[in-house]
Amino acid sequence: MNTSISLIPQNVVDHLRELHALTGNAAGSQRLAWTGTWGTARDWLRQKLEQLPVEIEVDEAANTWATLKGASPKALVMGSHIDSVANGGWLDGCLGVVTALEVLRHLAAQGVPPVTVRLVNWADEEGARFGRSLFGASAVSGNFDPDELRKLTDKEGVRLVDAVAKFGVDLDRAKEAGRQLKNTAAYLELHIEQGPVLESLNMPLGAVLGTLGVERHKITFTGQTAHAGSTPMEMRRDALAAAARLELEIREIAKRHGGVCTMGGVFTRPGIVTAVVGQCDALLDQRHLDAPTLARMLQEAKEASQRFAQEEKVDVEWQRLWQIDPIFFHPDLVALCEESIRETCGVVHRLPSGPLHDAAEVARAGVPTVMMFAQSLYGLSHTKEEDTREEHLLFAVEAFDRLAAKTIDWILKH
Numbered sequence: 001m002n003t004s005i006s007l008i009p010q011n012v013v014d015h016l017r018e019l020h021a022l023t024g025n026a027a028g029s030q031r032l033a034w035t036g037t038w039g040t041a042r043d044w045l046r047q048k049l050e051q052l053p054v055e056i057e058v059d060e061a062a063n064t065w066a067t068l069k070g071a072s073p074k075a076l077v078m079g080s081h082i083d084s085v086a087n088g089g090w091l092d093g094c095l096g097v098v099t100a101l102e103v104l105r106h107l108a109a110q111g112v113p114p115v116t117v118r119l120v121n122w123a124d125e126e127g128a129r130f131g132r133s134l135f136g137a138s139a140v141s142g143n144f145d146p147d148e149l150r151k152l153t154d155k156e157g158v159r160l161v162d163a164v165a166k167f168g169v170d171l172d173r174a175k176e177a178g179r180q181l182k183n184t185a186a187y188l189e190l191h192i193e194q195g196p197v198l199e200s201l202n203m204p205l206g207a208v209l210g211t212l213g214v215e216r217h218k219i220t221f222t223g224q225t226a227h228a229g230s231t232p233m234e235m236r237r238d239a240l241a242a243a244a245r246l247e248l249e250i251r252e253i254a255k256r257h258g259g260v261c262t263m264g265g266v267f268t269r270p271g272i273v274t275a276v277v278g279q280c281d282a283l284l285d286q287r288h289l290d291a292p293t294l295a296r297m298l299q300e301a302k303e304a305s306q307r308f309a310q311e312e313k314v315d316v317e318w319q320r321l322w323q324i325d326p327i328f329f330h331p332d333l334v335a336l337c338e339e340s341i342r343e344t345c346g347v348v349h350r351l352p353s354g355p356l357h358d359a360a361e362v363a364r365a366g367v368p369t370v371m372m373f374a375q376s377l378y379g380l381s382h383t384k385e386e387d388t389r390e391e392h393l394l395f396a397v398e399a400f401d402r403l404a405a406k407t408i409d410w411i412l413k414h
Contacts, residue, residue, distance in 0.1 A: 009397035033124035059177035062123035079120035082207030089386025113305035137361035196379025208371035210328035225278030225313035239280035257286035333370035
């Protein structure tokens, strides 16, 4: 291989700005999965990939793969996701995809690599529309239940099964995408931290130990719709009252156990100012790095919901939207990630990931995996204010390229 070919980290920053101009607006990024803007972003990525000597395909779960064939069929896979939440940031997910694109270009320019190198753009990592994160990655890992997914709808009542069909996805065939992991020897993912830890330590980059376990549920409180003016307070069956009390209690549950709990959505019916709420749907997200502790947090939330429902004279039902156990990344690759960061910017920090990532599903499938984090300014993400210093983005591209090279050597030895 010709190792004199240079990596160009600035390409990544320029591409990210181009993508944001194409798929964002004054409110932020608008690459919500299974929408036209997401399709535009996917087409943009494909046009970039078509400039490289790679084979491109879209699998049964709508993941995009680009393959640079190497001397060995053993494969290094690099990737992330290009979808965003509504009004999201310009870096979340797409930083990892666009950096993988530059590293793939760098490797392709050097000739035939010693192992096969692949880029993947995972479909619907965010789960922002239907509440089901890691759609494409979980189809590949096999942690995917079509019957459960068929039940999901978005806030407009559109069924997930219909939305994905417009992008050629048949839920009953999606798990066939698992064939993509054949010969995969390692998986690498770069992402912004989305939290304040690295900035608080004045560290540009971090090596990720693993991802927190997650319990995600829809909780439905059902009371009785009644006139807001004629119904005495003591005679009300207010579904929102029970949900509001649960929202305050989950914060205390998180504090007691050192985890995090979030009620990220509350939807009321009939939703008018002159009516007592007859039904309230609440979305609950709970996370912890220790599986037994996460289970206790969930049980305490369920018990609290039953207690509040009884006191407010309403009914309550729980529906699990999604669950994943804590995932720890491969220790060898974590060490290589640390080395790459230290060689690039002199300092490094190990930390767990609170947010979910596609890397967790790849690791669940038994593939040696690691993530690298770039510092997030003010710890903000999933908002138009999301940002990272350009200097740190350039560091991240260089460190990730080093990590890819080190991982290729590691694959050849194993």
